[in-house]
Amino acid sequence: MADKHSEVLFGLYDDEVDLLDAVKQANADHLEIMDVLTPFPVHGLDPLLGLEESRLHIAGFIYGALGTMTAFGFMTWVFTRDWPIIFGGKPYWSVPAFIPITFELTVLFCAIGITVTFYTICGLAPGKTPDILDDRITDDKFCLAFKTNGQSSEQISKLKNFFSRTGASEVHNKVI
Amino acid sequence: MSAPVSKLREPLIMGSKTYHQITEDLVGPTEKAPNSAWIIAFILAVTFLSFGLFCIAWTIYVGIGSWDLNRTIGWGWDITNFVWWVGIGHAGTLISAILLLFRQKWRTGVNRAAEAMTIFAVMCAGLFPLIHMGRLWLAIFIFPYPNTRGPLWVNFNSPLLWDVFAISTYFTVSVLFWYTGLVPDFATVRDRAKGIRKNIYNALSFGWTGKAKHWQRWESLSLLLAGIATPLVLSVHTIVSFDFATSIIPGWHTTIFPPYFVAGAIFSGFAMVLTLMLIARKILGLEDYITVNHIESMNKVILLTGNIVGVAYLTELFISWYSQYTYEQFAFFNRATGVYWWSYFGMMTCNVLSPQIFWVKKYRRSVFVTFIMSIFINIGMWFERFVIIATTLARDYLPSSWSYYKPTWVEIGIYLGTFGLFFTCFLLFTRVAPVVAVAEVKSILKTSGDQYIGPDAKHGHEKAGTAAH
Numbered sequence: 001m002a003d004k005h006s007e008v009l010f011g012l013y014d015d016e017v018d019l020l021d022a023v024k025q026a027n028a029d030h031l032e033i034m035d036v037l038t039p040f041p042v043h044g045l046d047p048l049l050g051l052e053e054s055r056l057h058i059a060g061f062i063y064g065a066l067g068t069m070t071a072f073g074f075m076t077w078v079f080t081r082d083w084p085i086i087f088g089g090k091p092y093w094s095v096p097a098f099i100p101i102t103f104e105l106t107v108l109f110c111a112i113g114i115t116v117t118f119y120t121i122c123g124l125a126p127g128k129t130p131d132i133l134d135d136r137i138t139d140d141k142f143c144l145a146f147k148t149n150g151q152s153s154e155q156i157s158k159l160k161n162f163f164s165r166t167g168a169s170e171v172h173n174k175v176i
Numbered sequence: 177m178s179a180p181v182s183k184l185r186e187p188l189i190m191g192s193k194t195y196h197q198i199t200e201d202l203v204g205p206t207e208k209a210p211n212s213a214w215i216i217a218f219i220l221a222v223t224f225l226s227f228g229l230f231c232i233a234w235t236i237y238v239g240i241g242s243w244d245l246n247r248t249i250g251w252g253w254d255i256t257n258f259v260w261w262v263g264i265g266h267a268g269t270l271i272s273a274i275l276l277l278f279r280q281k282w283r284t285g286v287n288r289a290a291e292a293m294t295i296f297a298v299m300c301a302g303l304f305p306l307i308h309m310g311r312l313w314l315a316i317f318i319f320p321y322p323n324t325r326g327p328l329w330v331n332f333n334s335p336l337l338w339d340v341f342a343i344s345t346y347f348t349v350s351v352l353f354w355y356t357g358l359v360p361d362f363a364t365v366r367d368r369a370k371g372i373r374k375n376i377y378n379a380l381s382f383g384w385t386g387k388a389k390h391w392q393r394w395e396s397l398s399l400l401l402a403g404i405a406t407p408l409v410l411s412v413h414t415i416v417s418f419d420f421a422t423s424i425i426p427g428w429h430t431t432i433f434p435p436y437f438v439a440g441a442i443f444s445g446f447a448m449v450l451t452l453m454l455i456a457r458k459i460l461g462l463e464d465y466i467t468v469n470h471i472e473s474m475n476k477v478i479l480l481t482g483n484i485v486g487v488a489y490l491t492e493l494f495i496s497w498y499s500q501y502t503y504e505q506f507a508f509f510n511r512a513t514g515v516y517w518w519s520y521f522g523m524m525t526c527n528v529l530s531p532q533i534f535w536v537k538k539y540r541r542s543v544f545v546t547f548i549m550s551i552f553i554n555i556g557m558w559f560e561r562f563v564i565i566a567t568t569l570a571r572d573y574l575p576s577s578w579s580y581y582k583p584t585w586v587e588i589g590i591y592l593g594t595f596g597l598f599f600t601c602f603l604l605f606t607r608v609a610p611v612v613a614v615a616e617v618k619s620i621l622k623t624s625g626d627q628y629i630g631p632d633a634k635h636g637h638e639k640a641g642t643a644a645h
Contacts, residue, residue, distance in 0.1 A: 039195065039364070040615040041391040049388055054396035064404070074320075075332045083326060087333045097333040100415055104341040107408045111349040111401060115356060118397045119382060122390050124359070128383030135367040137386055138360070140195035 007175050008034065009159050010133050010145035011168030016042045019142040022166035023048045026144070029162060037133065037143040060114045067109025071102040131176035144168070187626035188282055191464040195618050202610045202617070203365055205460045210607060213459055221599035228593010231586045232307055240310040242586045248579035249569045253587045254304045255419075256561040257594065260444070261301035262343065262416055263437075263557060266409055267445025268294025269350055272357070273405035276398065281624050282473045284616040285466045288361075288609070289456060290449045291354040296601040297448070298347045300594035305339070307590070335418035342415040349408055353401045356394070359384050360615045413441040420564065427507035427568040430495070436488035440557060443481035443527070446474050447553035452602065454547045456611055465612050468541050475540040478553065482531035485560075489528060507568060515580055516567040519559045526556025 013019040019042065026033055027048060036049060046053075075098045079085070084092045119125060137143045146159050163171045193201070210218070235242050245252050268290040275283035306315050318340050320330050330337050363384035366377035384390070417437035420428035450471065457466040496508040511520050530552050539545045566581050583591075605611075622628055 036388040037386040038388065038391065039386060040360075040619040041395050042388075045388050046392050051389055051392055054393045056393060056396045057400055060400050060404075078320070078329045079332065083329055085331075087331060090333065094333055100335075100338040100411070100418070101332060101341045103407075103411060104338070104345040104415075107404050107411075108341075108345040108348060110404050111345075111352055114397060114400055115352045118356070118393055122393060124382040124384060124390075126382055127379045129378055130383040130385045132367065132385060138364040138367045138384075139199045143386075 005149075005175055006034075007148045007173070008133065008145050009148045009156060009171070009173050010143050011163035011166070012134060012136070012141040012143055012170040012172070013167065014141070014169050016142055018167050019144060020044055020048065022144055022163075022168070025166050026162065031146065031159070031162065034145045034147040035143075037137045037145070039138050039140060039142070042142070056114055056118060059117050060110050063113025064106045064110035066113075067106040068102055070109065071105035072098055075101065133174055133176070134172065141170075148173075185624070185629060186469045187629050188285060188467060188469060188624035189465060189617065189621055190467055190626050192627040193464065193621065193625060195621065198618055198621070199364060199368075199614060201462070201464065202612050202614045203361075203368060206365060206607060206610060207368070211459075214603060214606075217599065218603045221596050221603060224592050224596025225600050226593075226596070228590055228596050231589030231593060232303075234586055235307055235590070236310075236312055238586075240308070242584060244581055244584045244587065246579055246581065248572060248577045249566060249581040251565050251569065252581050253562075253583045253591060254308045256558065256565050257591050258301050258304035259416055259437075259561045259565075260558050261297045261304070261594065263413065263441035263444045263561075264448045264554075265294045265297035265301060265346070265350075265445065266413060266438075266441035267449045268292070268297075269346075269353070269405050269409040270442055270445065271449070272353060273402040273409065276402040277406060280473075281620045282470050284613055284620055285470045286449060286453055286474070286612075287616070288354075288357065288613045289453060289605075289611050290445075291350060291357070292602065292605045292609075293449060293452060293598075294350050294445075295347065295354060296598045296605075297445075298343065298350065299601070300598050302343055302347070303594060303597075304590075305336075335415065335422050338415045339419060342412045346408060346412045349401065349405055353398075353405060356397060356401065357613055357616070358609055360386065360394070361610050361613060364614055365610070410438055413437045425507075425568055425572070426501075426503040427496075427511065428564070430492065432488055432491060432495070436485065436492075439481045439484035439488065440527075440560060443478060443485055444553060444557035446478050446481070447550040447557070450474055450478075450546055450550040451554065454543060454550070456606065460606065460611060462612060465617060468543070471543065471546055472537075472540045475534045475546060475549075478549075479531055479534040479540075482527060482534075482553070486528035489524065503573065506571070510571045511563055511567050514567060514571060516563065516570065519563050519567065523556055523559040523563050526552045527560060530556070 011022070013022060016038065019036070019038070023033065023036065023045065033049065036045060038045070045051075076093060079092050079094075086092070087094075090097070133143055133145060134141060144163075148156055148159070160171060189198075191197075243252065243254070245254075268287075271283050271290045272287040275287075306312055309315060318330060318337065320332075358380075359382050362377050362381035363386070366374055366381045369377050414434040414437065417433035421430060421433040423429060453466055454471075457463055493508055496504045499505070530549060533539045533545065533549065570580060571578055
């Protein structure tokens with residue numbers, strides 16, 4: 001919904017089963033779905049919408065590895081190069097003692113990294129005001145939206161017909 | 177599409193809820209003015225918090241000498257309270273992370289509040305090492321930053337420094353996990369709100385609209401955070417136990433400490449979750465979402481971890497005898513029969529004996545028994561830390577420096593103050609956020625709602641079970 005002034009025709013369904021059936025029907029009818037909005041994660045929706053699996057875990061691995069290297073490298077540098085001190089007769093480079101902090105920073109870098117990445121790629125940020133199609137989508141309505149910019153009245157009535165066939169409880173038009 | 181739910185599974189959501197009814201029930205309490213019970217509790221909590229702050233100010237003004245610590249007993253109530261609060265802070269991440277990985281659906285009823293409790297408990301815990309330093313304003317010295325003293329770095333080989341990293345990482349990850357779960361629910365609150373309230377929740381919900389792709393990433397993020405938080409939660413109390421285990425004090429220098437501390441932390445954390453949730457479900461009317469089944473599940477975890485702790489106590493006793501090492505043997509003999517015998521007695525009674533009542537299903541499912549037991553366990557686990565710390569230090573290698581320790585009013589005041597902090601935060605949380613995760617409860621409705629799987633379920637209902645995980 002990044003473009004200015006999208007004309008959106010959307011149907012609200014009362015149950016996720018109706019929504020899943022409607023999405024299947026839309027695929028069969030070769031309708032181009034703009035978006036699907038739901039109050040909770042509906043399983044089985046991703047393959048129907050052709051959404052690829054999230055690659056957040058790859059990012060998480062990279063952030064974690066970065067944390068591992070930062071912590072271990074820094075402690076190694078401090079205790080072998082910058083200011084070597086003998087603690088309790090142990091070697092300067094006492095690797096087992098570095099493990100707890102290395103582990104903690106691996107987790108810390110990974111957690112902060114994936115969380116920031118998540119909000120960034122989703123375009124979510126504190127204070128961002130979203131274009132809300134209907135207030136009840138975060139409550140109990142399941143929304144299937146089509147973009148109708150520049151579409152003929154024939155095409156629009158075809159979409160309306162689609163909504164009534166698939167059992168949408170409400171159909172609305174909105175410019176966002 | 178039949179529901180892949182065992183007939184043995186009992187419903188987790190009672191009262192034949194619809195999605196809208198779930199929103200009403202869970203978001204509703206944040207929209208109404210607080211009732212008188214809340215106001216009285218809040219005033220009490222703030223009073224305790226204020227007294228705690230006064231005692232902290234007193235400690236800083238007078239010095240650490242206002243506590244009754246001495247050269248023999250350098251750790252007393254402060255570190256006892258620290259370990260106790262950190263332990264309590266373990267249940268939240270256990271419920272939200274480990275139970276998410278195990279696909280335990282009952283976690284959805286309690287995870288939000290348990291995570292909040294974790295965060296507040298870790299805040300209370302972190303306070304104690306900081307004020308124990310005496311000069312609070314020099315606390316920045318514990319972080320390795322380039323300084324003008326060389327730079328002279330911190331000792332990365334010290335378990336006390338590992339603690340700094342463990343606790344601060346744990347706090348950060350818990351906050352991220354908790355807030356990420358809250359964002360969709362804040363969006364629900366936003367879409368029901370009006371006026372300035374809408375603006376506030378608009379800012380808090382980060383512009384969440386519930387797009388399919390966002391939900392997919394959100395689930396991926398939750399799973400990843402759960403995956404890394406699981407070893408994290410186990411590492412944190414392991415590292416706390418290293419504070420003792422890496423020392424050369426008999427009774428502390430034991431390899432059993434890490435698993436024993438982690439089990440004890442889960443044990444006490446679940447007890448505190450139960451104490452809070454039994455009150456919250458009553459006051460906020462959440463009996464349909466935090467059911468007797470939830471309570472029973474938590475009591476089973478308490479029974480398991482309580483017995484792990486019990487076995488650890490007995491193993492310690494056996495190993496000290498088996499070691500043939502006089503000092504080790506004395507340390508445990510002294511714990512059970514020495515000057516602090518009463519705290520050992522309290523620990524054994526509350527932690528090992530009393531949870532055995534949960535072998536009986538009737539008591540596991542009794543709200544009253546559970547509440548009493550949760551208080552018992554909280555007390556018992558506090559005694560455990562006191563036994564480990566004060567009893568051991570009071571009788572060290574040199575009989576000439578043997579000593580006795582009792583807290584001053586300042587130390588007691590600070591401890592009460594942390595209760596004030598904990599409850600002030602928790603009470604505020606119940607006002608601003610849904611105490612039960614709204615979206616997550618909705619996502620298990622079809623597989624755990626009583627109208628779908630309960631004894632009165634409409635069998636063969638075509639819509640049942642399609643939202644199964």
